[in-house]
Amino acid sequence: MLADRGMMRHIGAMPAPAIEVKTLVKRYPSAIAVDGISFTVERGVVTALLGGNGAGKTTTLSILLGLLLPTSGTVHVLGEDILRHRYRVLPRMNFSSPFVDLPHRLTVRQNLLIYARLYGLRRRRERIEALAADLQVGAFLDRPAGKLSAGQKTRVALAKALLNEPELLLLDEPTASLDPDTGDWVRGYLEAWQARTGATILMASHNMAEVERMCADVLMMKTGRIVDRGSPRALIARYGRANLEEVFLHIVRKPEPALEAVS
């Protein structure tokens, strides 16, 4: 697996895990979105965060990004406490979601230039041209971002997310609403990019085939808790199912008391 190779590259140095979460809780007045989860993601590994709607995936990603403050718990990202020192680590990570478009009225190039400046990049134009060629977005660099197709928007969002060569990339359903051909292209690109850079990826996804293909590790969430964890192959074997989708359905549909949270 590409992700395994990435993981091996970092074993010798033994740096801090890419992500280390301990007893994380996010409580709203009317609900508990995240209920005391603990997990680590080792560097260079592609990990999936799976769960039904409302399981706590987006809440967890938002906390990791520093966009959302938790009620309690600790979060270390790339060795830094994200709650206390987020500005030390934000330049080394990035995020992409098809549900949050880049501003529509600016051209793709203007958007990318602004984000390149926010990340303090040197040689911004060269970096954008190189990424545009790599992600095949060169033809519409000067088009308003709002006038792109879903596939084009996804590739532009990836260009934004890779501008700063992140050591940690967080993805929220990276191929949602893409046709199979474009989705396959995006998955292939991310696999090749991860293998080349050894970066860590944590992705929330509802596409089980995608997770089986890309991820070395899976965190299964349900009602704000992590209820199981393992490689796709291990989970499939443990539940005696044919594929990860069947495992997902089994976990999501199983009455809650039978499941015990794992850390």
Place this chain on the structure above:
Amino acid sequence: MSRTDNGATGGSAGRVWAMLLRYLYLLRSSWPRTLELLYWPTLQMLIWGFMSQFLYVNSNYVFRAFGVLLAAVMLWDVLFRGQLGLSISFLEEMWARNLGHLFVTPLRPVEWVAALLSMSLIRVLVGVVPAALLAIVLYHYSIFALGLPLVAFFAVLLAMGWALGLAICGMILRHGMGAESLAWLAVFTLSPVSAVYYPVSILPHWLQHVAWALPSTYVFEGMRTLLFQKIFRADYLATAAVLDLAMLALGAGVFALSFRGARQRGALLQMGE
């Protein structure tokens, strides 16, 4: 400056410039919006200019100083455009649902605010300076004849506009886009008590206390004293500056608390139209 592994240099000024560039791109991308910046101050100036010409021969008040209404309308625009310029740039991020993108970068809220303030200044200058120049051509009245006090009046009103704008942005962060209309309406509630076109003494006694609590009132009273009596009231300016500082602290506090509240609610990723 700090250097990271990805060849980046971290610099606060660079991030402020990045955000300012974003707002300049937005302004450039829509000529109707640029035209609108010029339209209202110019229209206001034309109406009050003709009104002044009429009152000059029919009113002792305007006869004593022709520019008293024109100067008032242009200075009021500094306050109004200063607040609106800040709020509109803020709303651009809300309309674009862009806060989730911006605040996963190293951009700090204070840097964003610095860009919003800079853009507000640019919008004020683009709107008000052409109107002031047109007043010279049409009515042979130059607001620049006020001299150095004009700079002080401008600074006090702009700072008050910023304070109001920060508080309004904080309210929108707290209450969502339902509070959007505050950006256009809030400042007008202060207009009657700021004594823009008439002296404070005309207000009911109890309302005069409210008026004297606003920095803008000292500017407009100071402007009239300068035009009618050729006296610059430094005490007015000092009081206005102190009130401005208090308002800025309050506005910044509301904004900072609302921003933290938005992070607690997870609103940064969801907020927008």
